[in-house]
Amino acid sequence: MSFLDPFSHALAAVLAAAHDGLTDLGADPAAGGTWLLCVAAVVVTLRLALLPAVVHGVRQAHAAARARPHLQDLASRLGDRPDADSLRRHLAERRRVSAEHGVSRLGCLPVLLQLPVWLALYHLLTDVASGTAVGAMGPGLVSSLGAASVLGVSLAGSGYLGGGPVHLAVVTGLALTAATLSYVTQRWVVASNTLTEGLPEALVSAQRMMPALSALGLVVAGGVVPVTLLAYWVCNSAWTLGQSAVVTRWFATPGTAAAARWS
Template identity: 45%
Template sequence: MPDVLSALLSPVTHSVAAVLAATHDAAGAVGLSPGSAGAWLLAVLLLVVAVRTVLLPVTVHQVRSSHARAHAAPQLRELRRRYAGIRDLEQLTAMRTEQKAIHAEHGVSGWSLAPALLQLPLFYALYRVVSDLTAGHSVGALDAGLVASASAASLAGLHLTSHLGATLASNPLAGVVLVTAALGAALLSLLSQRWFVLPMTDVADLPEGMATVQRLMPWLGAVGVLAAAAFVPAGLIAYWLFNNAWTFAQQGLVWRFAPTPGSPAAARREARALEGAVS
């Protein structure tokens, strides 16, 4: 199955590899020594910037979809209340008709999750490219020469191919740097969820068990990053750090300027606007 998946997503993987090769060239163009650790770290950073910039329209669509669902939520709650306990087929059909009308009124799309699903092949390709590069495997435009360059690049004795356990044992200073990067990636993931995502999530309609899981998700995500960091190469940890920093900034902007209607974040924004109007 993994081989089939790799073959299906090969065009996406090769496209990402081409972008990473181009960002490495760009790092050299700004004065960094080609093949240096700084050049490769900047290349990974620019890769994150390029990919997340391409995905901005998807982000905007998701924000608009969450707003549409929030605007429709009160009517949908009332609809469920009116039809609670109904088992009659004719009435259930009428309920579905009303539900579709409410969705149409507020612009709720049945394909609202499609953009998120479309991101999965890209994220898989990113993982494969960075993983293959740091493992010493050539892929697409990242030929043997570039792979050897990435493998040889070193910062304080830390290579893109370094793994946490072996690095801590052989070079404690480099190990501390890698642990710090992993902690930074985990902390950014936690704070993004705790500060920005949860305050924009309305859990009123969720069962208590699901609401509890929703509140635990930030911690589970952070623990997942730390657990994975023990097994993946340093290049992937660097990618996670840069990517999570982008996510933190992006979610902060959404939380500040376009919170989901009806959420605690939206109430905070309205209170802040009211205070500004009074003063």
């Protein structure tokens, strides 16, 4: 029994329900296209459920941007070698300024709470593709997914090599699509809506490298994960790009390049 099991079983129920719904609408229950639509349905359901956390994150980014000049002023007045009393007053003043501007003391906790969900989905798709029943995804549905294919490429298959040229083309295409969407999102959308002024140069440099490293990671991982998971990555990356574009265009963080562009 794993602490991820409740999440995996809930997601398995969504995947099974999507399959039942599409089948009731006349879709071929064994077709690869049907299962790809089921994966897309899981992505949509999950991302809609996580929208409150996204809204919280946007509000916190705005609150932190409003508080930033005041906190920087406090830091400059503290000096290089504060005594204990000065440090206590400084911390009390930081808490006051943060509360005044609505900066949550929970910080990134809502984001961290999403990690079990993403891990559970990863394990669910991996287990189901390998033939392991999970919750509502019983042996019959697991067998159906394992036998499904797109362009002759099994959704349970993995790796770049060993399956012929069509398999290589499909896997490479999915991996490159997911990597490209991720790179575009981070390099041109998220970066323009991120405050970097005042950050250490090392941290700024690391942020600049993240889009390329993330895309490279997806390409490398594409050679070991099942095609089903690659399809999920493509759908999820497309949602992330659209969501980030909406946030950047209409809810840009004050002080960022995106805010200056769309103000």
